[in-house]
Amino acid sequence: MPQVFKRPVSLKDVPTHFCPGCQHGTIHRLVAEAMDEFGVRERTIGVASVGCSVFLYGYFDVDVVEAPHGRAPAVATGVKRARPDSFVFTYQGDGDLAAIGTAEIIHAANRGEDITVIFVNNTTYGMTGGQMAPTTMVGQKTSTSPYGRDRAKDGSPIRMAELLAQLGGVAFSARVAVNTPKNLMDAKKQIMNAFRYQVEGKGFSFIEALSTCPTAWGVTPIQANERIGGELIEYFPLGVYKDTAQWKPRIAPPAPVEQPGARAFPEFMNEI
Amino acid sequence: MSQRLFVKGNEAVAMAAIEAGCRYYFGYPITPQSDIPEYLSRELPKLNGEFIQAESEVGAINMLLGASATGVRAMTSSSSPGISLKQEGISYMAGSELPGVIVNISRSGPGLGGIDASQADYWQSVKGGGHGGYHIVVLAPASVQEMYDLTMLAFDLADIYRTPVMVLADSVVGQMKEALVPNPRPVTILPEKAWRVRGRREGTEQMIVKSLFLGDGELEAHNWKLHGKYDVMKENECRQELFMADDAQLVIAAFGSVARIAKTAILMARDAGMKVGLLRPITLFPFPTKAFQEVTLRCKKILDIELNNGQMVDDVRLSVARDAEVYFYGRPPGAGSLPVPEELFEQIKKHY
Amino acid sequence: MKYDLFIAGFGGQGVLLAGNLLSYAAIIEEKNVSFLPAYGVEKRGGAAMCTVVIADGEVGSPVIGRPSTCVYLNQTSLERYGAKVKDGGVAIINSSLVDDSSWDRDDLEIIRIPMNRIAMELGDPRMVNMVAAGAYAAKTGAVALESLEQALKSVLPERNHRFIPANVQAIRAGAAAVGR
Missing domain, CATH: 3.40.50.970 (Thiamin diphosphate (ThDP)-binding fold, Pyr/PP domains)
Known part of the structure; x- marks a missing residue:
């Protein structure tokens, strides 16, 4: 009988530490499948961040460098520049990427570093016990917003996929979810698209994946999944925010700077 | 040349x-x-x-x-x-x-x-x-x-x-x-960087560069390992310069720019018939403790000079022979506070 | 032998270039030398100073409290740093811009040279620094005039090499002015 389903070889044969109903495991799997399909596992260097995603090396069967909180895009920059033949991805949560690491993600993206960033947005700091994140919804109660996030005091949740799409160095930016089979299939497709940009050496690609955190949200896994399909997707719409293969620049790209040993920047490296 | x-x-x-x-x-x-x-x-x-x-x-x-x-x-x-x-x-x-x-x-x-x-x-x-x-x-x-x-x-x-x-x-x-003189890179035998990440090819083990150790006893063992390395460095890598210290009755302890300024002050003192020398740490960590011990077996006066309010002097005091006296002269850094040799010569006269 | 020199002026007078030139001449003569620049916070037109120490043996301190020779290219430098020259030392003054009539040092050998006028007569007022360098070398013998002239090639950027003959003239004029 033909085998129709198996563990991706890029994923280790171990149970994860993730809570019941958490979607990190699903997202890990999709990333590993994409790695298998592009055949890049043997030249992949993952950059782990701080938070629930810190055990990247425990689940992915690839070489891994651990970065300080928020700094994964800078670490990945160093890795990729030193080893341009490697496939480099970061896997970061919302506190890591959208709060403490905002400078690093924006500038790595703006430089058009040839890396892929997987950004898991579950609207909370899961590992530290459910504190308010930059993506926490207005009104959402967390352990540090016991009355609910107050827009007047705490600002609004940050939409990273849209924000990064504005930057000249970003080749691909999309938001996905894995709450339904249809969304999951689409998430896989977009992760493949993001990987393709790096495999072809065409610049920075970004995936924002909405994810559940039933433990911190204080709900059942099913309720958590429903929240994704309702409140979260309404505020964080799914879709592709930039895909330079389908995109025509408004102004002509400037001529490349003449210098010794120049890096070949993809043509899209210009302002929107 | x-x-x-x-x-x-x-x-x-x-x-x-x-x-x-x-x-x-x-x-x-x-x-x-x-x-x-x-x-x-x-x-x-x-x-x-x-x-x-x-x-x-x-x-x-x-x-x-x-x-x-x-x-x-x-x-x-x-x-x-x-x-x-x-x-x-x-x-x-x-x-x-x-x-x-x-x-x-x-x-x-x-x-x-x-x-x-x-x-x-x-x-x-x-x-x-x-x-x-x-x-x-x-x-x-x-x-x-x-x-x-x-x-x-x-x-x-x-x-x-x-x-x-x-x-x-x-x-x-x-x-x-x-x-x-732009000397060529010296030939040094360096260990192979077997720990580096390179992509996990068939038959190679997974490489992980990390500082997180959560298993029972893991982090303690890691710290012992790090501190074991520091002990080896203390044993093997201390570097210092001794200048006119052999017969000195007063040895100045100073590093970097201040040690340069002190050298001219020392020559002024020598011209005035005072036996003054210099012990200049080149490695600040590992600190050349042994050199200070050796110098103070004979010379019992150390004048530590720094462009700050006294920091290295802590390590000097921990390093000298028990009966040595350690004096300190320093100025907090800022515009106009860089000491000149003449000023350090005055300090030498004060403590000699 | 050991020579120490302090040069002060305002930015644009070529203070640092003069210091560099003297230092490089010492390098050519296989001596040891340190050149320590200092600037005001302004990017243009502020104070500019440098200390040069030339020695056969070890230089020692690149910082000198009381240099044996000071060169003052403008009035402010003299007012601010006039006390710096070592007792019994030498002061070389750009008398085109500096009036030292109210300076109360009577222990010094003061050499007054109208550097701006000399530079102007040679065709370019920017050569004040060359006149000063020539005067210092001639007065102290710290470096030979030939070494200074040779050093121009290394110190001036390639595009300014066409000015070397004029600069050589300025160095010689500065040296000659010492004897006058």
Whole structure:
């Protein structure tokens, strides 16, 4: 009988530490499948961040460098520049990427570093016990917003996929979810698209994946999944925010700077 | 004799980095060290290297961390306020046992302070400027030639001990021009970087560069290992210069720029018939404890001089023979506070 | 032998270039030398100073409290740093811009040279620094005039090499002015 389903070889044969109903495991799997399909596992260097995603090396069967909180895009920059033949991805949560690491993600993206960033947005700091994140919804109660996030005091949740799409160095930016089979299939497709940009050496690609955190949200896994399909997707719409293969620049790209040993920047490296 | 160049201390650092095989530089502009990134931004592209002006010092040190994890020689440079920002990354590099060279052309503080020469970063450099109780090797050049030679040595020590190494100088040594003999990279037997990440090819084991150790007893064992390395460094890597110390009745302890100023004061004292010498630590960590013990077996007076309110003097006091007296003279750094030889000569007369 | 020199003026007078030139001449003569610049915070037109130490043996301190020779290119430098010259030392003054009639040092050998006028007569007022360097070398013998002239090639950027003959003239004029 033909085998129709198996563990991706890029994923280790171990149970994860993730809570019941958490979607990190699903997202890990999709990333590993994409790695298998592009055949890049043997030249992949993952950059782990701080938070629930810190055990990247425990689940992915690839070489891994651990970065300080928020700094994964800078670490990945160093890795990729030193080893341009490697496939480099970061896997970061919302506190890591959208709060403490905002400078690093924006500038790595703006430089058009040839890396892929997987950004898991579950609207909370899961590992530290459910504190308010930059993506926490207005009104959402967390352990540090016991009355609910107050827009007047705490600002609004940050939409990273849209924000990064504005930057000249970003080749691909999309938001996905894995709450339904249809969304999951689409998430896989977009992760493949993001990987393709790096495999072809065409610049920075970004995936924002909405994810559940039933433990911190204080709900059942099913309720958590429903929240994704309702409140979260309404505020964080799914879709592709930039895909330079389908995109025509408004102004002509400037001529490349003449210098010794120049890096070949993809043509899209210009302002929107 | 090979060619003698006439260059700035900062340029000598950049030249040595290239000679040492460093092809990756990550930094952020700050006075008084910008000659280093300016030089490397011009030269590294010609050598197929990479120069990145990072978004911040935090970005730069983490790019260094990433590049170093792949096994290449890489560096960053900054000045005091920027070095404060790098401390997080330095702690992670120390914890992850990553080599890397960090140059601090230090300036006066605290806070924004000023841009004048300073030795007020001694504590921060040698006592572990970040969290977690680690050390890094700290080298303190006192001339343009040493800026070159010690930068080259920094890369070797970093690779041998798998540790960040700091070159700590100030604007006197950084901005000063002197003759430089650009020696070729010495032949050193270096360990293979078997720990580097490279992509997990068939038949190779998974490489993980990390500083997180959560298993029972794991972190303690890791810390014992790190501190075991520090003990080996203390045994093998102490470097110092002795100047006219053999017959000295008073020995000055000073490092970097201040040691240079002290040398002229010592010659003034010798002209006046006073037997004064110098013990200049070249490695600030590991601190040349034995050299201080040996000198104070015979000479019982040490005058420690620093461009700060007294930092290295702590280590001097811990190192000297029990019956030696340690005096201190220092000035906090800032515009106009750099001591002149005549001033140090007065201090010598006071304590001789 | 050991020579120490302090040069002060305002930015644009070529203070640092003069210091560099003297230092490079010492390098050519296989001596040891340190050149330590200092600036005001202004990017243009502020104070500019440098200390040069030339020695057969070890240089020692690149910082000198009381240099044996000071060169003052403008009035402010003299007012601010007039006390710096070592007792019994030498002061070389740009008398085109500096009036030292109210200076209260009577222990010094003061050499007054109208550097701006000399430079102007040679065709370019920017050569004040060359006149000063020539005067210092001639007065102290720290470096030979030939070494200074040879050093021009290394110190001036390639594009300014066409000015070398004029600069050589200025160095010689400065040296000659010492004897007058």
